[in-house]
Amino acid sequence: MVIHSYIKKILKSKNIMRTRYLVIAALLLACVACNKDIAVKPVTFDVTSAKNNGTASTTFSTKDTVQFNFTGNPDMITFFSGEPGKNYDYRNRVSATGTPQLQFSTILANGTQSGSLSLLVSSDFKGVATNTIYGVLTRDTATTNANIAAATWSDITSRATLSTGGTTAVASGIIDLSDFLKQGKPVYIAFKYTATAGTIQNKWTISALSVNNVLADGTSYTIANLNAPTTSFTNYGNITYGPGWAVSYDPAKNANKYAWVYTDKTSLVITGATTAALATGPAEAWAIMGPIDLTKVTPDMGVAIKAISATLSSYPYNYTTAGTYNAVFSASNNTNSATSSVVKKVTLTINP
Incomplete structure (x- = not known):
């Protein structure tokens, strides 16, 4: 056993x-x-446009639904309508020369001190300085303040309309920054707060701020605003990000430590001494946004209308604005090692 x-x-x-x-x-x-490697099958694909009754046409009105009819069955199809933000030719575009425009709103409260808010632009500010301490990224305030002091700042306060008091926000008007565009460098935009000792010091609220790159074709791209650098916004439905804000003050010039308070997406607010007795010293504080590329635009994007598991013989679309559009369909077959693709364009005239 x-x-x-x-x-x-x-x-x-x-x-x-x-x-x-x-x-x-x-x-x-x-x-x-x-x-x-798996061999990729060559794409066979074409597109025609037709009215709802099946009549082939490239001319429609804003009341029509364009029927794009397909032949072939590629794995993937992406559609670019040709409208702003959906132009195939601009899918890789990240910059374009236009007219950079700044605008914002202000509210002035407290006190009667004059000239306490300045609007400044610099193209040689070295930026916010940081150090890594025990593996943690930490701001170097002293070096940042030194960078602020060393930079060349152009005062453009006179280009803006500022609040003179009250509770209603006052629009700055559109401020053209084209003269800074000609320098060919990214810029920093700053609000500088200054207050004197002995009397009530002003409170300023800044809101509704944006920097836009307005192109010759009438399209406008927001390139900076009050969003933090990790808070996205969109241009024509496409996601992008701005540079964000940094606030700082030099204690040697601001013994009472009055500082800008930044609220993501909403506002910049600074409140100085609210009584004469508290205004024991002057104050200087900065809120700075940048670096800003004044030629920046958001790349256009298409819409994926077909995946590999689907079959699609047509696609309906409505244009709501009259004009001429290049509707583009990018079709592809894909394997783990290769892609076969083809691009088809249909030029449409859309009448009112």
Whole structure:
């Protein structure tokens, strides 16, 4: 019985080893299959446009639904309507020269000190300085303040309409920054607060701020606003980000430590001494946005209208604004190692 049991153990051990070898062999074969290139099938695809009754046409009105009819069955189709933000030719565009425009609103409260808010622009500010301390990124306030002091700041306060008091926000008007565009460098935009000792110091609220790149074709791209650098916004439905804001003051010029308070997406607010007794010293504080590329635009994007698992013979679309549009369809077949693609364009005239 002992011998019989021993033989069974040996046979069991051999079966286990044989099973292991089979599993390893199967895995090796699977890996070989995964690494093997699969030939991609060439794309066969075309597009025509028609009215709802089936009549072929490239002329429609804003009341019509354009029926794009397809031949072929590619794995993927992406549609660019040709409207702003959906132009195939601009899918990789990240910059374009236009007219950079700044606008914002202000409310002035408290006190009667004059000239306490300045609007400044610099193209040589070295930015907010940081240090890494024990693996943690920390702002270097002293170096940042030194960078502010060393930079060349152009005062453009006179270009803006500022609040003179009250509770209603006053629009600055559109401020043209084209003269800074000509320098060919990113810029920083700053609000500088200054207050004197001895009397009630002003409170300023800044809101509704944006910097836009307005192009010759009438399109306008927001390139900076009151959003934090991690808070997205959109241009024509396409997501982008701005540079965000930094606030700072030099204690040597602001003993009472009055600082700008920044609220993401909403406002910049600074409140100085609210009584003459509290105004024991002057105050200076900065709120700075940048760097800003005044030529920045958001790349256009198409809409994925077909995935590999679907079959699509047509696609309806309505244009709401009259004009001429290049409707573009990018079709592709894809494998793990190759892509075959084709682009088809239909030029449409849309009447009111």
